[in-house]
Amino acid sequence: MGRAPCCDKSKVKRGPWSPEEDTTLKNYLQNHGTGGNWISLPTKAGLNRCGKSCRLRWLNYLRPDIKRGGFTEEEDNLICTLYGTIGSRWSVIASQLPGRTDNDVKNYWNTKLKKKFFAANNMNLASREFPASVPKFESGTPQDHGTSSSCFDGTLPYLMDVSLGQSFDQQKQISQFPHSNFLEVNDFGTCGSKSFTNISSSQEASSLPTSSILGLENNYTLWSGDESGALTDYGFEPPADALLAGYELKMPRQSLSIKFTN
């Protein structure tokens, strides 16, 4: 059975928002908030719009803290770095750019930055071959290299979701990687609406869900297992015991934390 539409599209206005609609929505949200329900909001606010459309308009355009246009060189670099690391997870990337929306970042990437990024690095867009000038981390600690890259300022407090299913043998006990530092338990709190479950180093990996969150402490970066082909360009090397176990994730050795979502 297909999903029912969120509203009757024949009865709601579509297309560009008028200044009056903007004012109505803005005033309503500033006075009442969303009330936890975008679908019913347009009716309450007196707008003949779909709830989704209202949400999008507010989040991408009307919110008071939004920065428009004029991406800085630092922002460019951060977007490139994050895109190279986590791919097109625009909401995650945008969360690292105060005042920027995922839509904004996505548009900026698709229209300008993509060409700039790939052209500057002589990359083939169709391939997953990474350029030589993306951040490199030599051997050593994150602290040693956090500010060493021109394209990475060393402060990336983000988490990323990685699909461990293919490269991580979930039947193995975590304690089978005794020499690796990445099996520490640390509290990341929450990321967006997702909650995380701390694990202990003795917890059996097989008991954990497939969807996982890996994070690096010390504001460092990390990499998803399914992008391992590009990892060597970052100078990442896997812990030897993880390699032996067939675990493809390569990363700097220090204070990497692992968390799993439900």
Next chain:
DNA sequence: AAGCGTGTCAACCGCGGCAGT
């Protein structure tokens, strides 16, 4: 001036995830 191509960006669409029942 007109036509065309390209760039920009707001908005839409459909899906996955999640919570509630």
Next chain:
DNA sequence: GACTGCCGCGGTTGACACGCT
């Protein structure tokens, strides 16, 4: 566990602006 409804996300579209011929 199945179903339903909503949210949030990434991909895509389309209107408009602008520059070039």
